[in-house]
Amino acid sequence: MSVEVRKIDQMPVVKDIKDFDQASGNILERIIFNNRLMIVIACVIVTLVLAFQASKLVVNASFEKMIPHNQPYIKNYLENKSELRGLGNSIRVIVENTDGNIFDPVYLEELKQITDELFLTPGVDRAWTKGIWMPAVRWDEVTEEGFRGGPVMPDSYNGSPESIEELKRNIGRSGIVGDLVASDFKSSVIFCPLLETDPSTGKTLDYSKFSKALEKIREKHTRIKGIERSGGPEQGGNISVHIIGFAKLVGELMEGLAQVMTFFTAAAVIAAIFIFLYTRCIRSTVLLIACSLVAVLWQLGLIATFGFELDPYSILVPFLVFAIGVSHGAQKMNGIMQDVGRGTHKLVAARYTFRRLFLPGVTALLADAVGFAVLMLIDIPVIKDLSMTASIGVAVLIFTNLLLLPVLLSFTGVSEKAARRSLEAESEDKSKKGIGAVYGFLERFTSRRWAISAISCALVLAIIGFVISLNLKIGDLDSGAPELRPNSRYNRDNAYITQNYSLSSDLFAVILKTPIEGCYKYQSMIESDRLAWDLQQVSGVQTTVSLVNVMRLYTAGTFEGSLRWYTIARNQDILNNGGQVAISNNPDMFNFDGTVMPIITYLSDHKAETLTRVVKVADAFSREHSTEDHRFLLAAGSAGIEAATNIVVKQANRVMMVYVYLAVIALCFITFRSWRAVVVAVLPLVLTSILCEALMVILGIGVKVATLPVIALGVGIGVDYALYLLSVQLVKQRQGMSLDEAYRHAIRFTGKVVALVGVTLAAGVVTWTFSPIKFQADMGILLTFMFLWNMLGALILIPALSHFLLNKVKATAK
């Protein structure tokens, strides 16, 4: 830094380029500014190539990528995945007769068509699709002769009242009411497990396409009263179709993304307007926005080249790259503008600015990159991808906004009027009017009285914030899909199911692993029954289902259906017989060789607290009751996976914060070479982090895959402000200025841009609040808060803390 100081001393106003020593500056500066045209041409070529690459970028989402693959529960699940039926990714299509009930031939015909169409939709695991039209959905009955059973839909079904009566009877004795048939008999479910990769083509499921195919089926078969549908049956009930499942959710998210692009544009426009209002220079505003957009283009092109996909979670990265780009670009532009205003030649001005701000710029960008890179530690592929793509984006910014932008500005310069204006504004300061009043206000924080009150206020806020933040929850806090708004189509569909079906779609499964044919050994059965009973005691558990339920039924069946024999027989022959019956009638209850069997718990919701309670009980049981012959492994099912994700997110949240702060502290130290300065820079960030958590509690936002990145980014981006402001202040102090003088200088040079950028970015992200995707709206709120609060923290707390910690910086310059 001391080297830099001397250089700043040697930056006289150079009006004519001929008076400027082209060999001055460091080697990087010379390479860049003495080959300006080459740099520009190279950038143009790179931009064209990457723009072509970016055009191939795919937006998709993957169920598997949302899963923390190394979490023990997930490992257990993935190891046994092929043996567990219907516990992975699936969708439920609910076909409702709004005008009657399901025992209506027209409804049944419509249902049959929908079933057939779903069955043929690529991605659906046909072997395990369930619905009343699927022959695999059966009824069992115990009579004095033993078992009887058959498909729920009679083979002889022909739409006649007799065959409908038979269907009614079969549904009654099949036990699917509340599961596949609504309790009010107005609707029924088609349950489709999905294949993540198509076994014939090896391609991964395209959720967007799949979701569109579902929408097509929905549109084709929906019949609302009074609206004629061409080609449909003349009479009969009105059909309404509800769809839930991860694939549909992602589909809706991706549809929402189209709107996100609008927000992106809105944010860019708002940023441009703010910057123009500040600079009044069209040239530089356009250049700044253009360079930031080029950065986004490069980033998109690079991630496409490296084979990444954009998903609903990493979609915010391009925006952040843009935002950070604007922030740094504005600093460069401001520097050049001030030099030009003083009369320096545009090329010289660009080089001076490069000299002054390249190092803090790189440091700040590295801090951002570290903030992103730390997310790599989180063992969830989508977050790793986000981390990777964002790091790429930030690295790109070093080229576009720290190199290309000054080079371009050295060609174009800034408008004379604007440059003069920026100096006039400076002279206006001294009159203590307008902007000067604001500077004056901020400068007071270097005085003892103001510093004490500012720090006291911050301390009080920190304590209040900390107390509130103790209630921070991990995971989803609402039922349904919290990614979407409560009144979204998806959540309304979900609410319909919750209301009309006794069994939810939030499944938590414990996996029983045994030696061959060990699943239906007496001890396995008894232990599974104990586990099921333990789980049923947990608040939030609706019921449990496993082979034990079926086995009790079959045991009773062996004894003429007497309910007194509805037990787990100690006699292994009886259990073996039951196992034989179950393998054909209930193949989803255990695998073919009897080594893997799920104990499935239906949960009333997937709130984090519910999951924690269930995991606690299941885990304790597994520890106490697992032996070599029967091991109980957590966990499968949507809720099991979510529970595992919550565990990972909870751990990651702490680890991530520790690493982000360590990285930021290290980078600050490298830049400032002063522990006191590090404290001054970092403490405002800590306050922001605490208040951000408190805000999440107040707004009912949980820490989850979607919000985790925001928390880390808040710190990474926040430190930018401190770096720019404090580095200038320190340089001035080391030149011998007093603290208030140095701060006065810093605030006029980089401080005002900090304020500009804070407001600009906040105004940009605040538009996200209107996103149909709730987690983006949440992110928007959190980011707006962080941008603004970090700015205020930097402008108010840095001088206040400096008063106590950096009041006596020794002058190192001559």
Next chain:
Amino acid sequence: MCLRSVYKVIFAVAWMFFASVAHAGFQDVLDTPAMKSTLADKTFLNGIAIAGKRIVCVGWRGHIIYSDDRGKNWEQASVPVSSDLVAVYFPSPQQGWAVGHDGIVLHSTDAGTTWEKQLDGRSAIQVMAGYYAKCPAAGPSGDDVEAENPLSGIIERYGEEGADKPFLDVWFENETTGFIIGAFNLIFRTSDGGRNWEPWFDRTDNPELLHLYAIRPAGNDIFIVGEMGLILKLDRQAGRFRAMDTPYEGSFFGITAKPATVIVFGLRGNAFRSQDGGGTWEKIETGVPVGLTSGTVTEDGRIVLVSQGGHVIMSSDEGAHFTSFELEIPFPMNAVASLDKGTLVFVGPYGVQVVPINCD
């Protein structure tokens, strides 16, 4: 101490250690007390008894629940086992017995609040083996005594099979004397309140070792019904249960009786009535298509039968005719008891329900 005995001690300690480790993995339901649960009154229940003013129900996983306020609140009793329980009987308000799977027999002396184990499948077989080793007796079919005890083979087999045979019903005529019956012709009698159990395995006309499902008195007679139309009646002089002519080939699950009338019922709504002590039977048209599981007689003399499909039928004319009693929401029923003149208690897969019935 010689070296050998030291080895012995070491071996014994090691053996105990490994034996205990082996057992630590799985604890038998007979050695595991029933877990207390607030869901017990909403889960599978098999049997009901009225102990004075108290309702006592038994069911899965060793659940025994009782209510002193006509079913508004339920308490769960302390039970030393977690076997599925099937039946319960209280000959007096304080003394009661409950039986069930794994050959479990429980006894309560405090109206069902706490229970002690009197017998289980393991000890029951030992009692049988010990008893018949001492007194070689006639086979269950009443055949003549042969040179070789015909029971020894069966008892040896039962011993090998372990505690896999349930007791399916219990009935006591007073606080000391009663019977427990179960699968594969299991039957024991006690005359000292369950301290000692005497096997009556050889005192039934049941050569095929059919399951015995229910035992109840009718007047002075004591009837047992079971699988494949089995109807037995106690011959007090001979001290054995004699087979009666049966009107039906399917299984009977229960007996309900008034002093002059006995009704047996079972699979597919089949019910038969006898008014001459089981000599002749007439079929009752019940109108029920599924298994009748339990019956009771109300205080005002009405006979009630219930089914596993949730049918409730009543007769006010000694079982000659039955009419259906419609429940608002029918539910499968395993047992019924009459609490007082206007109230029935039902248990089934979904727990217990107390339902008022009209008293006209």
